[in-house]
Amino acid sequence: MPVQQTRARNRQRKILNAAATVFATRGFRESGMDEIARASGTSKGGLYFHFPGKDAVLLAVLDQTAVLLRSKVERAIAAETEPVAAAEAALGVLLRTLIKHRALARVFAVEAMGAGSGFNTRALEIQDEFAEMIRLQLDAAIAQGVIEPIDTTIAAQAWIGVLHGVITRWVTTSSRERRPIDESYETIRIMLLRSVGAAPHAAIEARSHRGSGNG
Numbered sequence: 001m002p003v004q005q006t007r008a009r010n011r012q013r014k015i016l017n018a019a020a021t022v023f024a025t026r027g028f029r030e031s032g033m034d035e036i037a038r039a040s041g042t043s044k045g046g047l048y049f050h051f052p053g054k055d056a057v058l059l060a061v062l063d064q065t066a067v068l069l070r071s072k073v074e075r076a077i078a079a080e081t082e083p084v085a086a087a088e089a090a091l092g093v094l095l096r097t098l099i100k101h102r103a104l105a106r107v108f109a110v111e112a113m114g115a116g117s118g119f120n121t122r123a124l125e126i127q128d129e130f131a132e133m134i135r136l137q138l139d140a141a142i143a144q145g146v147i148e149p150i151d152t153t154i155a156a157q158a159w160i161g162v163l164h165g166v167i168t169r170w171v172t173t174s175s176r177e178r179r180p181i182d183e184s185y186e187t188i189r190i191m192l193l194r195s196v197g198a199a200p201h202a203a204i205e206a207r208s209h210r211g212s213g214n215g
Contacts, residue, residue, distance in 0.1 A: 012050050015040040016064050019057045024103040024171075028058060028111040028119075058119060062112055065104045066126045072097050073133055084146055084198045087137035088189065091159055094130060098167050099181050106171040109164060127164065131156040138196060147197045159192050 018040035022031045033054055037047045051057045076093040080086035098105035112123040135156035141147045166184050190200050 008050075011042070011046075012060070013064075015042055015047060015050060016057070016061050020061050020101075020103040020107050023058065023061070023111050024106040028054075028107075028115045033057075055118075058107070058112065058115060059122060061104070061107055062119070062122050062126065065101075065108050066129065068101070068104070069094060069097055069126075069130065073130060077133065077137065082146070083137040083140035083144065084193070084196075087134045087141070087156075087159075088193065090130070090134055090137065091163060091192065092185065092189070095163055095166070095181070095185055099170065102171060105167050109168045109171055127160050128157075131160040134159055141196075141198070150196060155196055158195065162188050162192060 015036065019031075019036045022035050022039050026035065031054065033047055034044060036042075036054075036057060037044045040047070051060065072093045073090045076089040077086045080089050098108070108123060108126070112119040114120075131153075135152045138147070138150075138152040138155055142149050142152070166181075166188060170178060170181060170184070193200050
């Protein structure tokens with residue numbers, strides 16, 4: 001890749017990371033391009049060179065979040081040999097990644113949903129993408145006779161919906177009142193596995209505890 005193109009991508013990445021922090025701290029509606037420029041160490045003209053306005057910045061943050069999550073979920077699924085374990089691994093890595101990147105989590109779960117119909121639609125499209133990845137694993141589990149036949153589209157959407165609710169609660173609750181995220185994950189993990197007729201596996205449980213961490 002040419003040096004100039006690499007620099008441009010690095011600059012865009014820096015802008016989007018800064019924008020996520022600004023949006024998460026100030027709220028999308030109260031944030032301005034001036035603040036994003038200052039936070040990213042970019043001139044206002046340089047910021048507008050990369051993005052025509054605040055709306056484009058938010059959409060780019062959502063797309064960046066999707067790329068980050070997709071790469072991690074794909075690796076988590078590929079590491080499993082059993083479809084229910086793969087579906088659970090996908091859910092776990094989504095939660096852990098969003099908790100690790102709190103600003104992105106708040107932008108995705110809260111700010112985008114309240115920023116307007118276009119942003120809401122994009123956030124829902126991203127949720128649907130990950131629900132589809134879980135659905136494919138549940139379909140494979142049914143095909144293998146691991147779980148009984150169910151409507152896997154609804155089941156996968158429910159899994160993502162529960163995860164979204166946990167993330168939303170986590171990013172909107174003060175640190176003093178916030179429960180450790182591993183407690184929340186363990187509860188929803190067992191609940192969601194049982195919702196598709198799968199019993200929690202001890203090996204998966206141990207792995208979940210090692211990777212989930214606390215909020």
